[in-house]
Amino acid sequence: xxxxxxxxxxxxxxxxxxxxxxxxxxxxxxxxxxxxxxxxxxxxxxxxxxxxxxxxxxxxxxxxxxxxxxxxxxxxxxxxxxxxxxxxxxxxxxxxxxxxxxxxxxxxxxxxxxxxxxxxxxxxxxxxxxxxxxxxxxxxxxxxxxxxxxxxxxxxxxxxxxxxxxxxxxxxxxxxxxxxxxxxxxxxxxxxxxxxxxxxxxxxxxxxxxxxxxxxxxxxxxxxxxxxxxxxxxxxxxxxxxxxxxxxxxxxxxxxxxxxxxxxxxxxxxxxxxxxxxxxxxxxxxxxxxxxxxxxxxxxxxxxxxxxxxxxxxxxxxxxxxxxxxxxxxxxxxxxxxxxxxxxxxxxxxxxxxxxxxxxxxxxxxxxxxxxx
Amino acid sequence: xxxxxxxxxxxxxxxxxxxxxxxxxxxxxxxxxxxxxxxxxxxxxxxxxxxxxxxxxxxxxxxxxxxxxxxxxxxxxxxxxxxxxxxxxxxxxxxxxxxxxxxxxxxxxxxxxxxxxxxxxxxxxxxxxxxxxxxxxxxxxxxxxxxxxxxxxxxxxxxxxxxxxxxxxxxxxxxxxxxxxxxxxxxxxxxxxxxxxxxxxxxxxxxxxxxxxxxxxxxxxxxxxxxxxxxxxxxxxxxxxxxxxxxxxxxxxxxxxxxxxxxxxxxxxxxxxxxxxxxxxxxxxxxxxxxxxxxxxxxxxxxxxxxxxxxxxxxxxxxxxxxxxxxxxxxxxxxxxxxxxxxxxxxxxxxxxxxxxxxxxxxxxxxxxxxxxxxxxxxxxxxxxx
Numbered sequence: 074x075x076x077x078x079x080x081x082x083x084x085x086x087x088x089x090x091x092x093x094x095x096x097x098x099x100x101x102x103x104x105x106x107x108x109x110x111x112x113x114x115x116x117x118x119x120x121x122x123x124x125x126x127x128x129x130x131x132x133x134x135x136x137x138x139x140x141x142x143x144x145x146x147x148x149x150x151x152x153x154x155x156x157x158x159x160x161x162x163x164x165x166x167x168x169x170x171x172x173x174x175x176x177x178x179x180x181x182x183x184x185x186x187x188x189x190x191x192x193x194x195x196x197x198x199x200x201x202x203x204x205x206x207x208x209x210x211x212x213x214x215x216x217x218x219x220x221x222x223x224x225x226x227x228x229x230x231x232x233x234x235x236x237x238x239x240x241x242x243x244x245x246x247x248x249x250x251x252x253x254x255x256x257x258x259x260x261x262x263x264x265x266x267x268x269x270x271x272x273x274x275x276x277x278x279x280x281x282x283x284x285x286x287x288x289x290x291x292x293x294x295x296x297x298x299x300x301x302x303x304x305x306x307x308x309x310x311x312x313x314x315x316x317x318x319x320x321x322x323x324x325x326x327x328x329x330x331x332x333x334x335x336x337x338x339x340x341x342x343x344x345x346x347x348x349x350x351x352x353x354x355x356x357x358x359x360x361x362x363x364x365x366x367x368x369x370x371x372x373x374x375x376x377x378x379x380x381x382x383x384x385x386x387x388x389x390x391x392x393x394x395x396x397x398x399x400x401x402x403x404x405x406x407x408x409x410x411x412x413x414x415x416x417x418x419x420x421x422x423x424x425x426x427x428x429x430x431x432x433x434x435x436x437x438x439x440x441x442x443x444x445x446x
Numbered sequence: 447x448x449x450x451x452x453x454x455x456x457x458x459x460x461x462x463x464x465x466x467x468x469x470x471x472x473x474x475x476x477x478x479x480x481x482x483x484x485x486x487x488x489x490x491x492x493x494x495x496x497x498x499x500x501x502x503x504x505x506x507x508x509x510x511x512x513x514x515x516x517x518x519x520x521x522x523x524x525x526x527x528x529x530x531x532x533x534x535x536x537x538x539x540x541x542x543x544x545x546x547x548x549x550x551x552x553x554x555x556x557x558x559x560x561x562x563x564x565x566x567x568x569x570x571x572x573x574x575x576x577x578x579x580x581x582x583x584x585x586x587x588x589x590x591x592x593x594x595x596x597x598x599x600x601x602x603x604x605x606x607x608x609x610x611x612x613x614x615x616x617x618x619x620x621x622x623x624x625x626x627x628x629x630x631x632x633x634x635x636x637x638x639x640x641x642x643x644x645x646x647x648x649x650x651x652x653x654x655x656x657x658x659x660x661x662x663x664x665x666x667x668x669x670x671x672x673x674x675x676x677x678x679x680x681x682x683x684x685x686x687x688x689x690x691x692x693x694x695x696x697x698x699x700x701x702x703x704x705x706x707x708x709x710x711x712x713x714x715x716x717x718x719x720x721x722x723x724x725x726x727x728x729x730x731x732x733x734x735x736x737x738x739x740x741x742x743x744x745x746x747x748x749x750x751x752x753x754x755x756x757x758x759x760x761x762x763x764x765x766x767x768x769x770x771x772x773x774x775x776x777x778x779x780x781x782x783x784x785x786x787x788x789x790x791x792x793x794x795x796x797x798x799x800x801x802x803x804x805x806x807x808x809x810x811x812x813x814x815x816x817x818x819x820x821x822x823x824x825x826x827x828x829x830x831x832x
Contacts, residue, residue: 145665145666145667146636146665263753265753293526293527293692293753294526294692294693294694294733294736294737294738295526295732295733295736295748295750295751295753296753297736298735298736298746298748299748299751302745302748305745320665320666321666321738322666322740323738323739323740324738326738326740327738327739327740327742327745350740360667361666361667363670364666364667364669364670365666365695365740366670366695366696366698366699367695367739367741368694368695368698368722368734368737368739368741369723369739369741372698372699372718372719374674375670375674375699376670376674377667377668377669377670377671377674378667378668379671381635381637381638381668382635382665382667382668
């Protein structure tokens with residue numbers, strides 16, 4: 074497997090690892106778990122006024138995989154990523170769960186239990202984050218060269234100034250920016266170039282995991298497509314795993330291997346990308362898919378999801394989605410459904426009472442994932 | 447411009463309610479250093495370009511755009527950021543004065559001066575993109591909706607005003623209306639805020655609604671609700687709507703006609719399905735190839751790369767030619783005329799022209815754009831040097 078062999082060799086693999094054909098991308102990936110998030114709970118604030126932003130999230134990111142995390146604003150997807158990397162700022166507090174990182178060559182560590190020094194050795198060099206807004210994430214008073222070399226020199230003590238400079242130039246070239254841009258300040262770059270710089274910074278130390286938080290949301294479609302293509306090419310070459318956070322489910326359909334959908338701080342469905350698109354099992358996933366107008370075919374009236382996203386300060390009882398759910402049953406108003414395992418392999422879960430076998434499932438939520446359309 | 451006006455107008459689906467003819471907007475470049483640099487850049491690329499009559503550099507935000515909004519029709523304007531679509535909307539709303547060109551409402555010319563502004567505003571209303579900043583945070587919903595009614599003397603204070611406000615809220619499906627009257631913007635969700643903003647525009651019973659990216663700040667799950675609201679307003683009340691967006695799929699969903707803008711010019715226009723299913727202009731093809739589409743089996747191949755040009759010194763003639771994979775010699779010399787490619791479907795591209803001689807049709811390589819190189823993958827691999 075391309076990803077595994079790339080990992081064994083710690084230097085950047087040579088050009089022979091350049092993009093493989095399309096069939097390789099669609100092949101299901103069954104790599105070893107790299108990052109395991111189990112029962113993660115995050116609150117904002119303490120006491121009675123605390124808002125539960127993430128509740129009991131379970132996620133597994135495998136080697137070489139692109140895991141999409143989809144959800145609306147306020148669904149807790151960014152909070153989950155920040156908590157998992159311990160980047161969460163007050164008043165955010167991690168109240169439970171564990172985040173296990175399994176490096177290819179070493180001991181499994183619980184990121185939530187590490188002290189600051191140990192955490193520093195893992196973060197960025199093993200797990201890197203590309204933040205959402207490149208405009209705010211880059212320091213406006215430093216050149217991008219200074220910001221790139223800063224990363225390299227902090228983490229690689231032996232590197233001298235000239236060496237760091239050369240490496241920074243190489244990194245820029247890698248994301249499609251000429252090296253003379255090292256002297257530019259962030260405001261001199263376009264939005265797409267700034268986002269590319271952020272990606273170059275994240276990849277500077279050849280991490281195993283890259284967490285991308287809405288990396289293309291503020292960009293135009295053409296720039297977005299270029300950056301996605303580049304990311305996927307780099308991923309083939311460097312073999313890192315990606316946690317891709319976005320609110321745009323249609324984007325994930327093209328790039329992700331598996332997708333987790335969050336709603337109001339809870340995971341509501343997790344499935345392979347193709348299965349989720351062809352055969353969603355949770356009414357919220359179905360609603361999200363029905364919210365994106367198609368580019369082809371007859372124009373038909375679509376309804377989206379009625380109602381508004383929930384207010385985390387006053388969540389409804391029972392299933393949090395029930396006030397907006399077209400299939401709501403009496404049971405949903407009282408009991409919150411657990412994540413039910415729908416397939417023996419355990420890689421398909423949904424939190425919906427419709428799927429526990431006690432009631433007939435509506436046809437839209439019982440499609441065969443193997444059938445086309 | 448050496449060529450006659452590039453004028454494209456949407457399908458002739460009926461008499462136009464609001465029409466723009468040859469609208470052009472040039473913004474002066476104020477900042478002195480920028481001005482000097484822009485002028486130098488402009489001289490370098492083309493001595494004839496980049497200057498207005500007075501010699502100061504200008505941003506060519508919108509160049510000679512003609513547009514007709516048919517009665518009770520929905521027209522979508524699609525383009526990237528910086529394509530001039532918001533500037534166009536602001537000119538149509540008369541918030542900014544065009545450099546040249548004219549507006550016709552009901553076939554009557556709208557005076558260029560500020561006279562008659564209030565009457566015009568009663569007919570043509572603009573809904574802004576960001577409902578988080580277009581509502582005043584220190585005032586409640588009642589205040590926002592009462593203002594237009596009072597300013598335009600459409601209701602007297604008292605019970606009649608309250609009734610009018612409630613019926614407005616119900617028109618945008620914010621019911622029960624009583625619950626929303628006393629709420630402040632921060633107590634509303636994004637979708638509810640945008641509905642209040644639309645209700646505020648509807649207060650003066652306009653005939654034309656200009657919606658400038660009304661859903662792009664909202665969550666995916668509630669976008670459709672708002673698009674459907676716009677569709678209902680057209681169906682029920684016969685409202686004429688201009689829907690500005692960067693999302694071509696939503697334009698296809700909502701609109702009758704689509705107008706595609708690039709770098710301040712209209713490049714293609716026509717019935718929505720015709721434009722999205724048989725795109726004729728290379729830029730429209732690029733937009734469609736870049737749009738996310740889960741139905742796509744293979745990763746798409748992008749039909750051209752790079753980013754839009756500087757509008758201080760835009761490329762000569764066809765502004766898309768530096769990025770166009772089909773660029774020919776003539777594209778850099780003469781502005782392409784709008785050619786009819788299907789019923790009511792116009793595209794401004796030399797590819798549709800017949801009888802170009804071999805020199806004119808000579809392919810010219812798409813220049814790599816000023817920013818990132820065209821093909822990042824061909825860049826040298828840093829791994830080999832470290």
